[in-house]
Amino acid sequence: MRASSGSAFDFVAVLAWAIPLVLAACAVLIPGEIEYPVLLLASLAALTALSYRHLRLRRALAREAEGLSRSVEALEAAEGLAGIGRWCIELEPRRHLWSEEMCRLAGLEPGTAPTRQTLLKIMPDGLHQLETTLCAHGADRESYAVEFELEHGSSGCRVLRARAQNSFSPEGQREQVFMVVRDVTEEYSLHQDRERAIERAKQAERQANTDPLTGIANRRAIMGELDRRIIWARDTGEPLSIIVFDIDHFKTVNDRHGHITGDRVIAEVAKIASGQTREDDEVGRIGGEEFLWIMPGCDGPSALRAAERLRWAIEAGTHGAPLPPVTISAGHAEMRNGDSALVLFARADEALYEAKRKGRNRVSQAA
Template sequence: MPLTLLPQDNLPRIIHAAPIGICITNAEGRFEMVNPAYCDFYGYAEQELLGQHFTLVVPEAERARLTEQHRAFIHGEADQECREEHEVRCKNGERRTILAEASRLVDAQGEVKKVTYVVDITRQNALQRRLAFLASHDELTGLLNRRAGMSRLDEEIRRGQRYGTLLSVAIIDLDHFKRINDRHGHAVGDEVLCETAALMRQELRASDALVRLGGEEFLVILPGVDRPRALEAIERLRRLIELTPMGQPGLALTLSAGVANWQAGESSHLLLERADKVLYRAKARGRNLALMT
């Protein structure tokens, strides 16, 4: 059986004082009461909402679904609606995320109403997305971090073992990067790292992966690429970085790279070990060089 509303002389006062957004809609889905917290959240004055359909604050794509959900709830037997996250639209066009829970009630005339309690979880969701992003990405550059990069590499190796597809990798190290931090400060160093990461990411294919291994060291994963094409791709990166001013006028940067082609049955550890060895050969030969095993 539906619950019964509190006496009319108490209900408005309680709803008005509530710290969370509360609205009451009739069986047709039109607002009959909205409290100040509800109005403040959506940016509407009370008189702008009363009499309007509740989908006024719902994105157009969701209106039909939520209208049907409202109808089913009004005519159903459950006294409470399950908590559900919704995206909503404020008066200024801003989109937010709410956690909504509703109760099906009756008024003194026996008409069924729906009272909905709204909690803003936009920031919580944004924080959760941010934490999920940081679990797999480098905070400074936005690239995949070492853990996620190694997972991606193992995934590509498994694909190669199963389907016989090609795979190449490169380990890249920015030459004399410590000098930039020492001479210009870590803020400039961070700026250079971000610019370098963005340049390399733009030059690579969408199917490639760029990973920040740590410090000024990066890993490039090139699925479906043979030895000559892999070296060509990394050489393009080398020339791009060499010719692009970084951080501030007069600040130049180069990179050294070791490129390796995956061999059937080889683990990610052995593959990176080979790439790392050839990287050190490139450094020993004067830096600003990309070499392949």
């Protein structure tokens, strides 16, 4: 229907222009009394043709405006459903323009203009954040992310995230910044909750793996580390040694000085032992006054020297502290082919008791 109506309209317009031309030709070719009426009719026909063209143009513009209006309404409806606002910043002179959805995101009355006073009210700190980021991306040709805070009229501080795109003049001067904005406060809240949950889980794991008295690995954690190091040594072919040690005559310390002092002695021994470890070593409390030191990449002779240094450090360190002086006995063992964690530990533990049988305050090597 539109095509036939337009064709008919075009036909009428052609006639409206053709008639005055014919009449004007007649007036020239047939001079006399008909000249004036013919010219008058020609003028009226020309005016009619102009009116037709004007009417047609108005109808075309009306159709385009109606279509554009529907498109804008659909865009605004889509923005509202998606919670996305549009914000344009014209730089010279500075002027802000935004869509209706931005008013909702900011908790403002519909139709509120983004004057500087309004922006300073809802973004006392966020406006500086926004302008700092825009300044940092002043030469960017690609889109970039912007985040800032604003004070919502009813729900307090909100976090907004935008995807921004600069617009440049032919001379390369940045003229506008166009942003598509959405509220990500809930995402931040979920992210923070997730981070807190992860941190709580890590703390729980640390607590589950840490001896509360000494702050070093507990039996569960140190034996698990020994299992992992056994596998590592098998895979790499690197040596692995362990040292098992405990405090000599610790029951006497408790009986003479009390369990509180005994706990302080255990904590001091753990502190001294931790100070003797290398970067990849791990030391843990097996239970009571007994400890395990895992030494990856360390062979038997090196483990013997390390155990002797530890024995001397604990004897010297506790003598200089406001605590009862103590010594340790230690047994060390290097991993052999086929050793499991329990077998390697049992060999070092047997060496420890061999040191005790020989008089304590000494180091013995596993058979």
